[in-house]
Structure formats: structure tokens, C-alpha cells
Amino acid sequence: MASGRLIKLLVFELLEFAAFCVPTLVIMEQFADTYQSTRGTPDKTHYWLIVSCSIAYVALVTLLIWVPVKVLLYRKRHLYQKIIGWRPVLTMCVFLTTLPSFSFSIAVTEVQKNINGSADTLPDMLPDLPVSLVLTCLIVVDIIEKLRIYPLRGRQKSNEDRHIHTTNLQQVKTVTDEVRRNEETPTPPQPAKRTQLSRPPGATTGSFAPELEGPQEPTFEWGILRTLSQRDVRAEVFLRTFLLWADTIEMVRVAGHPNVYKSGWVYPVYIFSFISLLRMTLTPRNPLLNSLSILLQDLPFIFVRLSLIIALGTITPVLGLCKNILVTLSYVYFNYLAKFRIFSAFERSF
Structure with a gap:
């Protein structure tokens, strides 16, 4: 009987292969x-020729x-471990599936314009299936x-839960060391302060980081609230992925x-949408992902959306x-401007 690991591998590979092939075949059809x-004309020679070319293209790149x-x-795990910062599978899907799919989506309208001689004969709305299919396959x-x-069976805690558990252990250890130090060298009591400067582990003597205070997060140990507060990193992958796209x-x-x-306007919309997909070829924890998201998505989308609103009205939200x-300005401010002396003073809202 096949093991769970083998079944997982086969299911994942079949889904990825379907996501790699289906969008191109559907849009070419x-x-x-x-x-x-x-x-x-009733003769379908051109129809079957184009369909045959699409099948041949998919078979060739496969x-x-x-x-x-x-x-x-x-088979070569040592080569896979040398790949740093980018994902080969998603890169193949972006360049070999999404790029031709977007190109032929534009070609559909251009063919109708050239044959009929006017854009007024085009349908009122383009079918949503091809575009949704391409993006859904990329998300899959x-x-x-x-x-x-991650394993697909059993319970898997999220990284935040592990971080909180580790932080709590470090805090307990720090408090214990502080109590021992106070017992050895007693000092007169000091008035408690609401905000204090704490030095992170491994920091130099002169570098202090402000310890922020905020609302305490609740914890539920029993009842229906404990059931509703369950978190699993595998479920959060789906949520965060769709939000990212x-x-x-x-x-x-x-x-x-x-x-x-x-x-x-269809050309800049498709071109910059495809450019924004290039950031997905990076690994989720790549340090360059945030900056490339600004350069490849948010910054170009500002000019595209602003131009569309000025020229055609609020057809884009x-x-x-x-x-x-806001994402672009906040990234520039907190990562670059906040390092200057005029912005470096620490302030609290209350």
C-alpha cells in the first residue's frame, strides 16, 4: 500500500502539472x-491548427x-539546496504559462478589432473564466x-505560537536571573515606570531598544473559545497567499x-500585472521580497490606477x-527616512 508521503507527492505533482498546462490550452482554444x-466559414481548419499548435507547445515545454x-x-538534492532565494516551479509557470496566456488574451480582442474594423462590435464584457483560471492556477x-x-496530517502550530512560547521562556529566564541578582546585591526600591528601555540579547552597551506596551492578548484554555482560537500554519498559508495575490x-x-x-489601456494593465507576478518567483522569506513588491507592484500600480482614474473614471477602486x-510611502519612510536624525527620536502615542 502506498505511503502517505508518496500519495502527497503524487497529488501535488498532478495538481502542479494541471496548473501548468490547462491555462494555456484553454486560452489558446x-x-x-x-x-x-x-x-x-464552416471550415474549421484554422481552429484545429491553432489548437494543435497549443497542444504541441505544451508538450514541448513539458x-x-x-x-x-x-x-x-x-534526484539531485544537492542541486536543489544550492537554489537560494527563488522558486524554479513558480518561475516556469510565470514565464511558460502566464506570459503566453496574457498574450493570447490580448490577441483575442485584437483579432476581433482587425476583422470587424471597429471596437464597437466587441462584446460588452470579456469572459472572466480565462483570467480567473490563469491566476487560480498560479495561486494553487x-x-x-x-x-x-509541512505534513498534511496531525496538528501543526504556527510560527507565531512558537515565537510566543520561546519569548515567554526567555522572559521567565530573565526574570529569574533578575531576582537572583537582586537577592545577591539588594538595592533600594525604585518607583515603577510605565515605559522602560531594555537591551536586547547580544546588543552592545550603548544600544537600547524601547520596550513598547500595548493591549494584552487573551488566552483561552477551555470551552468554545478555546475551540475558536485554534490556529494552524497550514490553514494560514491559504489565507495569506490569497491576500498576497x-x-x-x-x-x-x-x-x-x-x-x-x-x-x-489593456496593454499597460496586462504588462504591469505580469511584471507584478515576477515577485512571486522569490521564496516567501526572501529579504528582497518586500522591496521588489514595492518596485514591481505597488509603485507601478500607482501610476496605472491614477492614469485610469484620470482618463476613464473610477473603473478601478x-x-x-x-x-x-500608503504601502509605498510607509515602506520608504520606515526603512530609509526613519534612520535620519530628524526622524530617529522615539515617540509613544500614549
Whole structure:
């Protein structure tokens, strides 16, 4: 009987392979159907030619790129360990699946424009299935790559729970050492202060970090509240992954608006949406991920969304524009401006 590890491996590989192949085949079939309908002839030679080319493309990249890379990743573990900071599987999906899918999504509207001679003959709304299928497949691959390091059975605590447990142990040890030190060298009692400067472990004598106070987090040890407070890092992977992709999903959906895909605005929307996907090729804990998210997503989206609002009205949510502006400004301020002397003084809200 197959082990759980083997079943997990087979399921993950089948899902990733389906996510790699299906979007290209579906969008190419849509392009073939659109091209055939614009010709107005019962002969489907062009339709089957385009479909055959899509199948040949998928088979070619599978045999020459996908399968060899997968074999190397599992048979040559020392090569896999030398890959630092980026994810090969998601990189293949972005460049070999998403890029041609976006290209042929634009080609569908361009074919209709060229055949009919006007953008007024285009449908009122583009079908949502192709775009949603492409992004859903990318999200599935992203989730699978993050879940590989976790078992699918048993209980798995989140990293925050481990951090809290470790921090509590360190605090208990610190308090115990302080009590022993006070017993050995008694000192007169000092008035308690609400905020005090504490030195983190390993810091130099002159570097002090302010210890912030805030609302205490509740803990539930019994009853229905204990059941509702359960947390598992594997479930949080799904939540955080969809939140990470939300901005790109919203931007791509804007391309389905008639005022966008019937005009030249469809090109910058798709181009910058694809550029924002490049950050997903990095590992989730890559130190460059935050800065590249600003450079590849939030900063370009500010100009795209602002231009769309000025030219076409609020076809893209103003909330998305505010999110991009606030994320960009906060990143620049807290990472770079806060280091200058004028911004370096520590302040508390209360």
C-alpha cells in the first residue's frame, strides 16, 4: 500500500502539472474559436491548427523543461539546496504559462478589432473564466510550494505560537536571573515606570531598544473559545497567499472593463500585472521580497490606477490606489527616512 508521503507527492505533482498546462490550452482554444468565428466559414481548419499548435507547445515545454527540472529537483538534492532565494516551479509557470496566456488574451480582442474594423462590435464584457483560471492556477502552485515542507496530517502550530512560547521562556529566564541578582546585591526600591528601555540579547552597551506596551492578548484554555482560537500554519498559508495575490487579481480584472479592453489601456494593465507576478518567483522569506513588491507592484500600480482614474473614471477602486500609495510611502519612510536624525527620536502615542 502506498505511503502517505508518496500519495502527497503524487497529488501535488498532478495538481502542479494541471496548473501548468490547462491555462494555456484553454486560452489558446478561446483564441482559436474567436479567430474561426471572425472568418465566417464552416471550415474549421484554422481552429484545429491553432489548437494543435497549443497542444504541441505544451508538450514541448513539458518534455524539454518541466520534466527535466522536476527530475533534477528530486534526484539531485544537492542541486536543489544550492537554489537560494527563488522558486524554479513558480518561475516556469510565470514565464511558460502566464506570459503566453496574457498574450493570447490580448490577441483575442485584437483579432476581433482587425476583422470587424471597429471596437464597437466587441462584446460588452470579456469572459472572466480565462483570467480567473490563469491566476487560480498560479495561486494553487504557490500554495503547493509552501505546503511541501509541512505534513498534511496531525496538528501543526504556527510560527507565531512558537515565537510566543520561546519569548515567554526567555522572559521567565530573565526574570529569574533578575531576582537572583537582586537577592545577591539588594538595592533600594525604585518607583515603577510605565515605559522602560531594555537591551536586547547580544546588543552592545550603548544600544537600547524601547520596550513598547500595548493591549494584552487573551488566552483561552477551555470551552468554545478555546475551540475558536485554534490556529494552524497550514490553514494560514491559504489565507495569506490569497491576500498576497489580491492586488494583482483586482488589476487584471480591470482589463475586462469595456473602456479598457476596447482601447489601448489593456496593454499597460496586462504588462504591469505580469511584471507584478515576477515577485512571486522569490521564496516567501526572501529579504528582497518586500522591496521588489514595492518596485514591481505597488509603485507601478500607482501610476496605472491614477492614469485610469484620470482618463476613464473610477473603473478601478480608489481603495486600491490608496493601498498602493500608503504601502509605498510607509515602506520608504520606515526603512530609509526613519534612520535620519530628524526622524530617529522615539515617540509613544500614549
